[in-house]
Amino acid sequence: MRSDRSGPAPGRRSVLRAGAVLAAGALLVSGCTRDGRSSGGASREPDGADGPDGADGADGPREPDEPSARELRRRRAVASARLALDVLGLAVARGVAPAGRWGGDVDPVAARAVHAEHLALLEPVEPAPTGSAGTGASTGPQPTPASPSPGASAPSAPSAPSAPSPLGSAPAVALAAAARPLADALDADLTDALAEQAADDGDLDLAVLLARAAVARGAHAAGLGADPGDALERLGALPGAWSTEAVGDPGALVDALQRLLAQEHRARWSYAVVQAWSTDRAADAASARDGHTAAVESLQDVVTRLGAVPVAAEATYPTDEDGRPVDGPAAAAALALRLEEAVAGAAGAVLVAAVAAGSRGWSAAAARGSLVTELGRWSWGGAPAVLPGAV
CATH class of the missing domain: 1.20.1260.10 (Ferritin, core subunit, four-helix bundle)
Known part of the structure; x- marks a missing residue:
């Protein structure tokens, strides 16, 4: 049974025309928290983040090498995509048949290709400044793996995390637990999209990209057995209900x-x-x-x-x-x-x-x-x- 249901896609490179100048955030693994985000998915680090009005630079002038609020949003989206690659890589490597929530099972191989595509879309269009230490930046685009052809072998899983693998005697249950951070982060991911739109120089194409990528990760989390309902309720969505929030020009x-x-x-x-x-x-x-x-x-x-x-x-x-x-x-x-x-x-x-x-x-x-x-x-x-x- 389905609950309630809800523009053209943003240009693949144009979405970042106004945006990011540094490269991808640190690679995360399943069970880890994101930059400034607890496993509950609601909190953010204050460094360079948007203030209550969503405007960039709400905490005052930035240092020359300090990333902008937009760059932090991009890095968090990159980290989410990499976490999704890790979780889905575990499913591919172990051959786990996911037990989906909300009526859908995800194909881990196809879903991994989606997140690789997100990484390509989120790449900065300008090189990182020379001499910026400690960014872990990569200035070039990351290769996007091609979708496997029928009968082709599955792509290799990402490098094994230092922590023990979460897949044990009950792999489907453990896989759902590994996907839990993706489900929990959905409200914070969508908050980032709205913050980009609300910023003084906000880029709607980038905001829409962040929102749609967040929905993809939430759907994949549900397909792996984790329920994103709590995160959506924190954001204000209730099953079977539309919003009562007033809109200036509806x-x-x-x-x-x-x-x-x-x-x-x-x-x-x-x-x-x-x-x-x-x-x-x-x-x-x-x-x-x-x-x-x-x-x-x-x-x-x-x-x-x-x-x-x-x-x-x-x-x-x-x-x-x-x-x-x-x-x-x-x-x-x-x-x-x-x-x-x-x-x-x-x-x-x-x-x-x-x-x-x-x-x-x-x-x-x-x-x-x-x-x-x-x-x-x-x-x-x-x-x-x-x-x-x-x-």
Whole structure:
């Protein structure tokens, strides 16, 4: 059963045009805390960090070699991506079949490629200043491993951590524990995205990249068995509920919610076809339809509350692809995946609108929706997306 569900993807290199000048933060391993972040995921180091208003330099002028608040945000995102690589590397090395939460299991090999891509996207576009000691910086781009071809051997796991491996006699349970820091950090990751947007020279493309990468890590944590629900609730997202936070100009947010509602209408209607043609997955289709029905009702309520008339459902929807009707279980599963892809894209647009509005409550609710739709894609054979919700 799904809970509530929630722009074009930022340019791969343009997202950092305004940004970072130093290189990646220290490599973390599973169970470790992040720079300025406890395992609970809520705290930050004050050094150079944003003040309550999100403006850079809130603690006063920086020393010449002191990283900017934006650079610290970038480093924390890099550290999260590296931690995700470590945790997923353990799953690949041990051949563990993850026991997913929220209805989705993650493919560790495909998910590792996602985080390698995040590292490439987060690379600084300017070299680190010469003579800056102790940064651990790398000035060149990191190579992005290619996705493995069918039948190819899995990529080797990262170097073994100095601490004992968390995978023991109960590997699936231990793997979920190793993924726990990724789940716990989701609220702090999204707070970084909002801080970037709120900064005086904030870069929306970078803020959206940080938010979507955070959703990807949260989804992977859920796919490995860790529950990101607590982190989302700390940020303000409750299961099955949209935000009540006021937004100065809700126009773009309402438009995105209406597009999401239109896709949820389509999914609710079309899952009846999926269920009728499914055999071993008829129960899954019925559960998905229930989830989309709940999403429709929730979205209708919130759009009305924001002062708009909710978009109505159409009488019927096309279910064929390239003129081929649904006529069996394989075609039904393909239709389900197309429905989930469309909903995920619309949910991602709500996340972009919420981050652009600088709303913590709406960003939290939209992140939950985007995360759930990412898991919905996986459940029907979709591969982990580099930037969930990007179309």
